[in-house]
Amino acid sequence: xxxxxxxxxxxxxxxxxxxxxxxxxxxxxxxxxxxxxxxxxxxxxxxxxxxxxxxxxxxxxxxxxxxxxxxxxxxxxxxxxxxxxxxxxxxxxxxxxxxxxxxxxxxxxxxx
Amino acid sequence: xxxxxxxxxxxxxxxxxxxxxxxxxxxxxxxxxxxxxxxxxxxxxxxxxxxxxxxxxxxxxxxxxxxxxxxxxxxxxxxxxxxxxxxxxxxxxxxxxxxxxxxxxxxxxxxxxxx
Numbered sequence: 315x316x317x318x319x320x321x322x323x324x325x326x327x328x329x330x331x332x333x334x335x336x337x338x339x340x341x342x343x344x345x346x347x348x349x350x351x352x353x354x355x356x357x358x359x360x361x362x363x364x365x366x367x368x369x370x371x372x373x374x375x376x377x378x379x380x381x382x383x384x385x386x387x388x389x390x391x392x393x394x395x396x397x398x399x400x401x402x403x404x405x406x407x408x409x410x411x412x413x414x415x416x417x418x419x420x421x422x423x424x425x426x
Numbered sequence: 427x428x429x430x431x432x433x434x435x436x437x438x439x440x441x442x443x444x445x446x447x448x449x450x451x452x453x454x455x456x457x458x459x460x461x462x463x464x465x466x467x468x469x470x471x472x473x474x475x476x477x478x479x480x481x482x483x484x485x486x487x488x489x490x491x492x493x494x495x496x497x498x499x500x501x502x503x504x505x506x507x508x509x510x511x512x513x514x515x516x517x518x519x520x521x522x523x524x525x526x527x528x529x530x531x532x533x534x535x536x537x538x539x540x541x
Contacts, residue, residue, distance in 0.1 A: 325495060348529050356535075357533050358531035359532070411524065413471065419468060419469070
């Protein structure tokens with residue numbers, strides 16, 4: 315079955331530290347992959363997406379993600395976290411013919 | 427475009443009452459999705475429409491839930507009668523296609539509290 319897994323429910327980092335949020339996928343073929351961010355009381359906002367080509371994709375707010383086929387992963391990274399990055403992050407996967415599947419989300423807490 | 431618009435933002439109702447949540451998708455988007463988000467179950471897809479037609483309602487929890495899309499610019503999710511366990515944030519999202527290169531655009535959600 316097609317699935318997207320986020321192994322970490324909650325991550326805490328200090329402001330200014332680097333960040334990596336994990337996402338693993340299980341699809342028969344290379345899926346479309348997305349990262350969304352949800353700030354408190356808000357809807358989900360698209361951060362970045364991967365379809366094909368360059369495996370390192372840049373998104374908004376200084377985020378990037380790297381597609382690694384050998385590890386079935388699409389981890390989200392940011393070199394230096396800001397307090398405003400505290401939110402919940404969702405990884406999602408889809409195909410050209412099916413609906414998106416969302417991971418369970420990772421809550422990011424940023425300490426000053 | 428103003429994005430996906432949901433109303434109301436917050437709804438508090440008593441158990442047994444009917445609740446109607448509303449959504450206006452982005453103009454030109456052919457797909458509309460209703461999601462429910464809770465701490466316990468995360469983000470669940472309830473139902474989605476293509477060109478106003480319900481395609482997959484397998485996520486609708488039970489007969490108390492119904493969704494309609496009378497035209498391309500409006501959809502409703504109704505709960506009748508409501509129960510405390512229906513308390514959640516309900517999101518509407520729209521998309522150009524199902525298997526989409528653009529992802530889904532989400533509304534800000536309706537926070538429902540059933541007391």
